[in-house]
Amino acid sequence: MYSMNRWRHPLAKTAKKKDEASTVPSDAPLNIDDITERVLGRFAARSRDEIQRDEVRKVVTGLDLAKIQPNRKVPRLLIRRLKFKGTKTLDGVNSPIDYEQPFQTGVNVLVIEDNLVGKSSVLKTIKFALTGNDEEYDQEVRRWITDIWLQFSLDDRAYTILLARREDGLHGRLAPGDHDCPIEKVPKPGAAKGFYHRGDTEVQQALESFFVREFGLASLGWNQALPTRDGGSIKVWASWLTYFQALRIPDDNHTYLLCKPEYANQDQLLFSAFLGLHLSEPLNQLSMESAAIRKRKEFTEEQASQMAVKKAELLKRRTALREQVAALDAEQARRLEVITGGNLAAQLVEAQGKFVEGSAEVAEIEEQLKTLTSQMQQCTATARRLREQIDLSRELTGLDVKICPNCVQSITPEAMQREKESHQCRLCVRPVPSAGEDVAVPLEAAARDYDQQAAALKVRIGEVNRELVTARRKAEGLRSLSDTLRTTIKEGVSKGLPTPEEAERRGRLHEEIGGITQEIADVERSLGGGGSSEDHDRKAKIIDKVLLVLKEEAEKRNQEIEDRLNDLAKEVIKALRADQISGIKCYPTGVVKLTKNGEPIAFSKIMNPGERYRAKLALFLAMMRLGCEAGVGRHPGFLMLDQLGTAEMVPTDLQASATALKRIEDEYSDRVQILCFTTRPEFRQATLANKVYGHRTVGTTGKKFAF
Numbered sequence: 252m253y254s255m256n257r258w259r260h261p262l263a264k265t266a267k268k269k270d271e272a273s274t275v276p277s278d279a280p281l282n283i284d285d286i287t288e289r290v291l292g293r294f295a296a297r298s299r300d301e302i303q304r305d306e307v308r309k310v311v312t313g314l315d316l317a318k319i320q321p322n323r324k325v326p327r328l329l330i331r332r333l334k335f336k337g338t339k340t341l342d343g344v345n346s347p348i349d350y351e352q353p354f355q356t357g358v359n360v361l362v363i364e365d366n367l368v369g370k371s372s373v374l375k376t377i378k379f380a381l382t383g384n385d386e387e388y389d390q391e392v393r394r395w396i397t398d399i400w401l402q403f404s405l406d407d408r409a410y411t412i413l414l415a416r417r418e419d420g421l422h423g424r425l426a427p428g429d430h431d432c433p434i435e436k437v438p439k440p441g442a443a444k445g446f447y448h449r450g451d452t453e454v455q456q457a458l459e460s461f462f463v464r465e466f467g468l469a470s471l472g473w474n475q476a477l478p479t480r481d482g483g484s485i486k487v488w489a490s491w492l493t494y495f496q497a498l499r500i501p502d503d504n505h506t507y508l509l510c511k512p513e514y515a516n517q518d519q520l521l522f523s524a525f526l527g528l529h530l531s532e533p534l535n536q537l538s539m540e541s542a543a544i545r546k547r548k549e550f551t552e553e554q555a556s557q558m559a560v561k562k563a564e565l566l567k568r569r570t571a572l573r574e575q576v577a578a579l580d581a582e583q584a585r586r587l588e589v590i591t592g593g594n595l596a597a598q599l600v601e602a603q604g605k606f607v608e609g610s611a612e613v614a615e616i617e618e619q620l621k622t623l624t625s626q627m628q629q630c631t632a633t634a635r636r637l638r639e640q641i642d643l644s645r646e647l648t649g650l651d652v653k654i655c656p657n658c659v660q661s662i663t664p665e666a667m668q669r670e671k672e673s674h675q676c677r678l679c680v681r682p683v684p685s686a687g688e689d690v691a692v693p694l695e696a697a698a699r700d701y702d703q704q705a706a707a708l709k710v711r712i713g714e715v716n717r718e719l720v721t722a723r724r725k726a727e728g729l730r731s732l733s734d735t736l737r738t739t740i741k742e743g744v745s746k747g748l749p750t751p752e753e754a755e756r757r758g759r760l761h762e763e764i765g766g767i768t769q770e771i772a773d774v775e776r777s778l779g780g781g782g783s784s785e786d787h788d789r790k791a792k793i794i795d796k797v798l799l800v801l802k803e804e805a806e807k808r809n810q811e812i813e814d815r816l817n818d819l820a821k822e823v824i825k826a827l828r829a830d831q832i833s834g835i836k837c838y839p840t841g842v843v844k845l846t847k848n849g850e851p852i853a854f855s856k857i858m859n860p861g862e863r864y865r866a867k868l869a870l871f872l873a874m875m876r877l878g879c880e881a882g883v884g885r886h887p888g889f890l891m892l893d894q895l896g897t898a899e900m901v902p903t904d905l906q907a908s909a910t911a912l913k914r915i916e917d918e919y920s921d922r923v924q925i926l927c928f929t930t931r932p933e934f935r936q937a938t939l940a941n942k943v944y945g946h947r948t949v950g951t952t953g954k955k956f957a958f
Contacts, residue, residue: 357920369957423454
């Protein structure tokens with residue numbers, strides 16, 4: 252009998268040996284100039300003369316190549332207990348619902364050998380609690396269940412999600428720790444660290460925000476085609492609900508997640524995240540830019556101007572928010588430095604001294620700025636007076652006539668102003684002859700000199716303004732450090748550590764930055780990047796070449812991950828009797844394809860429904876197992892299987908699936924959790940007896956129900 256190998260920790264021990272030229276160290280840094288030269292080398296000789304090196308380098312520099320591989324650890328998701336209450340109505344008879352089911356690590360199986368008895372409703376209730384989305388409920392079940400408690404963990408942090416339907420709509424609360432009281436009675440200390448919202452949309456958004464932050468989904472985005480004839484597209488960002496779809500296999504629909512064309516490459520991004528592929532973020536960024544360039548349209552000058560103003564405002568807002576995050580990080584770094592920095596009193600004296608020096612520097616720069624501003628204003632005024640003198644040097648008598656010598660009436664102020672502005676005599680209203688060149692030319696030359704002096708002073712004022720901002724920021728930092736040291740000396744080290752409020756504020760700032768970044772991307776798509784169609788074609792060619800080089804680089808760096816995934820998948824595939832599949836091919840952009848005898852094969856080409864389900868299950872189980880290995884994979888270790896075994900017709904295939912799950916239970920139960928919902932009794936053998944659950948109630952006809 253075939254048995255899967257025990258878990259092996261060091262990935263290098265299981266990877267196949269390869270020619271050193273075909274692989275590179277996965278953590279080796281990338282050099283911008285090296286990538287630039289490699290990209291230029293991809294162009295034909297005639298094109299190389301047209302493409303400037305700076306153009307290529309600009310594209311490469313715009314990528315975050317420091318993020319070679321996602322290094323943020325994804326927390327492990329573990330469902331620990333589900334509880335829900337309500338009233339069920341069947342055949343006109345009402346009966347109370349009081350369901351409570353603890354779940355354990357490893358493989359859990361809910362087996363009831365009948366259909367339409369509530370198994371899938373239990374799964375959908377878990378989904379509802381985690382996402383706030385109840386669209387999959389049957390209408391009557393949606394009415395039946397009024398209160399839900401879901402206790403879960405992210406690594407070692409315990410939480411409870413409480414949902415309740417009240418007269419004014421859905422109420423939702425997330426609270427740290429375990430709670431089984433009514434939603435309105437969660438103790439205040441726990442409630443203060445979570446959230447409480449009313450309304451379906453508000454609850455969904457709150458859960459979305461929480462899990463997007465916890466699982467690091469803000470950077471996952473893709474281009475989605477619009478249903479219009481112009482072939483336009485929009486940028487879409489991964490939601491928690493989308494990510495959640497990759498944590499379950501609901502049925503035998505072979506298009507589920509893996510090959511839905513209307514969702515573009517979102518599955519690729521999810522697989523990139525699960526597998527921890529190298530360079531996935533830069534590759535995704537380039538793919539989005541390439542697609543956007545090809546979809547751009549021309550805007551009118553008025554529209555382009557409006558969008559440019561909007562983009563400038565958004566960039567300004569985003570910069571301000573990023574500065575707030577940087578200030579928050581700097582402040583917390585200072586606190587940590589204070590805590591570990593030795594003699595606090597000596598540090599305080601030093602910080603106060605530097606603050607005094609910094610304040611003096613600010614005052615000096617402010618005085619310099621004031622002087623420069625005054626000088627610029629004087630130069631501007633002098634230039635203006637010289638030009639007025641040219642106007643006044645016209646061939647006038649110089650007499651300040653205020654009474655007409657003919658009618659003895661006063662000259663009106665309007666007439667005197669007209670003489671000054673349009674050079675018409677205040678008495679006869681005829682044009683006044685211009686001054687001679689011997690007078691006007693020297694005065695105009697002097698005025699231009701003063702204009703140049705004013706322009707130079709304006710440039711210097713800008714430089715001094717920037718110096719002033721830097722000096723003020725430095726002085727403010729020293730003041731803040733002094734205050735922190737003073738507080739720490741007075742109240743203890745604990746006051747210098749980051750507070751929960753600061754952590755929450757940082758989370759809100761990052762969420763707002765993410766929203767603004769999406770708005771900027773939409774504006775840039777509308778603007779079309781400016782320039783001619785030739786400019787767009789040129790940039791598209793450059794991006795395509797950069798993509799080619801980075802894909803090759805990623806393919807080398809991902810080789811170990813692909814080999815290990817393939818090893819794990821083959822074990823599971825064979826154990827599941829998915830005989831049509833010989834392996835899995837993983838591409839740099841996150842495309843995952845099954846292979847048969849080394850050739851790619853589509854899920855739709857697997858004709859047996861049970862075979863399709865087992866092939867899909869093999870891929871998901873392999874990703875979960877990969878996530879258990881140190882430094883490889885980023886799967887949260889949670890999976891729900893609905894209608895398990897429904898498509899199977901051969902008893903030996905059912906037994907093979909149960910055996911494969913039992914291997915997962917035996918070897919990985921402390922690192923993964925799989926919740927199975929099935930009618931097939933064979934799956935009682937897929938785990939330990941204490942992890943097999945059955946019906947909770949029996950109807951009047953003797954039919955068994957989950958609740």
